[in-house]
Amino acid sequence: MHSIMKWRARIGILLTGLVLVAVLVWGFLPRPVAVEPAGVSRGPLTVTVEEEGRTRVKERYLISAPVSGYLRRIELEAGDTVSAGQPLAEIEPRRSDALDPRSRAQAQAQVHGAEAALAAAREELRSAAAQAALADKALARAESLHEAGDISDDALDRAEAEATRSRALREAAEHAVEVARFELETARAVLASHGTTADGELFSLQAPADGRVLKLLRESAGPVQAGAPLLELGDPEQLEVVVELLSTQAVQVAPGTRVRLERWGGDADLEGVVRVVEPAGFTKISALGVEEQRVLVIIDFSSPPEQWRRLGDAYRVEARFHVWEGEDVLQIPASALFRHDGGWGVFRIVGGRAQLTPVEVGRRAGLTAQILSGLAPGDQVVSHPDDQISDGVRVEY
Template identity: 25%
Template sequence: MSRWPEVFQTGLKDNKKRKKWIYAGVGLLVILGLISSVAFQAVDVDTYTVQRTDVVATVWETGKVVSDSTEDIYSEIQGRVKAVYVDTGDSVEKGKLLAVIDVGELDTQIARLEGELKSVEGQEQTALSQVDSNQIKQQELAVEQARVALGLAKANYERIKELYAQGAATRVELDQSEADLATRQKAVSQAEAALASLKKQNKSSQLQYEGQRESLQAELRHLQGQKAKSRVTADRDGIVFTRKVKEGDIVSPGSLLFTVGSREKTKIEVYVNNKDMMRVNTGDEVKVIFRVPGEDVEVKGVIDRIAPAAEEIISSLGIPEDKIKVTVNLKEKPAGIRVIPGATVDVVVTTQKATDVPAVPKEALFSDKGEDYVWVNRQGKAAIVKVQTGVEGDDLVEIKSGLKEGDRVLLNPHLPELKEGIRIK
């Protein structure tokens, strides 16, 4: 039998082996090509060139326009509101009657006191008439006569005493003149005592009734003053901002009835979170934004006052927050807008500011284990750089170290393809 079929079969087997090796080599080349393609392909990124600028941190809060000159009007008496003559928004002039509080009981008390006062005055006249002024005058005359007689008795005694010393008068005459002097002295004392008694009786009656009269008059003046307070009036020209009472309400001393203020002089009151006020001072400038249909009108304001202590304010979400009341004066009037007390505005307060510093957008930063980093384009390749940040503004963050002006940072640091040394474009 010929051997060529056997040789032929062996050749076929060798060809099959060669084809397998060829296919394997081609596959390997394809894989290596793909790997090479991926290795040399650049990742498409967005970059930001570091430059020096101002970094400003602000907070936005809702404020309210309030009158710069307001007055709360309180009730000074107890009673029922009989009538109310104004409502919120009404213009009033100084002295205008705002409300009347019923004081019917006061009228009764005033009438009673007036009656008692008249009674006391009548009793006083009756009592004083019992000690007639003529009696006092007659007694004063008696005192004067007794004193004249006493003077004569003294002169007679001295004359007889001298004569007795010269032997021209007897002892009996001297004793008689001395006895007459003693009698006249006693008469003067009795007359003066009687006069003092009359005057004392008159004065005592006067003081007694005068005290009663003054006491009643003082109480009467107090009640009349209370009655006058039942008529509640405006102490200034202005607008009624709030009306807290209505007809029929029971009020007591200290009850708030109305708030009246000026519409012309206004200010802004806004509550700012306590932690945001650490570097804010009076005199700092703020932005005040009036939101009107179709546009926002922005004007400048200046912080006039910062409350010394925080207040607990309940947020719109029902969360208690410690906030500080800030008062802002407008530096200019918004064009074409009436500033009405009660209107709400947006207040933009600058809490921190770094001037002319290197800065990058917030989205360029990422953190790892409490440290801040950025991706930087280093000659077309990605590199991670550790940075130290400063003031964090609304859009930018101050870079204190790690970058310099002109460096290009990546704005999409969380791309999954990014790794050290990879080509970027």
């Protein structure tokens, strides 16, 4: 009896050990890795390029001052409708500057000085006239005496020279009076003109075409220089969309490319078509301080005008360019792809295990990638593979 109990105890210990060993072996066996599967399917695929753009009036006119002068107040307001030939602004001749008390006193002193100079010149003229008259009388007497033989030829010559010199002095005095008179008139004009409007015709600026006032750059009256911008005109019903694409994106876009205009504030998206891809790019600094090469792309609306009539000049829109489209494309989520041997690979799920499968990738559209070879419709692949996934690893989902 004692022997039987010993054998039972040994058998119990042995069974317990076997159970512990089985538990340890089971615990250390590799467990399947939980994954998120993704299916391989066929369907339509559209490759797009997205970028922010803005609307722009096609034909805009910047009205500038053609001459310097004094601008009268512009009565137009932004949004007003104008017709071709309608007066937009008027420019008067330049006004004189107002004098301060010191300058006015100086101008008055110059007037008084010019008046005194004119009076002195007139007195000089009287004196020169008297001298010329006396010289003429002396010459007449000398000629009479010379005919009678009472004076010599030299005396007659001196009398003629004195008469000629006196007449010349009289003429010079007459010119001096005229100069003094002009100087007085100039001084009086300077004193009278400051702070007043110069006489002259108004210069009227007219609208070059029918349209509306887009911007009023100058409204108040005041001095204006030639070339100063005053206002902008255009027709808001003739709109286009301007988008600044990266040069690497612009090469994928061509005239005729379809564009969907989104998030512009309306209830439905708008349709457009690329009219021009400008041939020259430009450098622009991004918000992160990075230099980027950008290219302007011009889009025309293809939606009916009544759908986008609420848009105006320089309104924001989101442009989605359809650069490529396919109706029956084999595709998978782009998150399933990873680099492998210089190409691309995926983990295909076969019999509960991950199988490394090289694939050839075509075009990408956001979160979706086109598969050219390596997979078939209906296959399952691991989406978002991590370091726990390798070739042959058991997976579960």
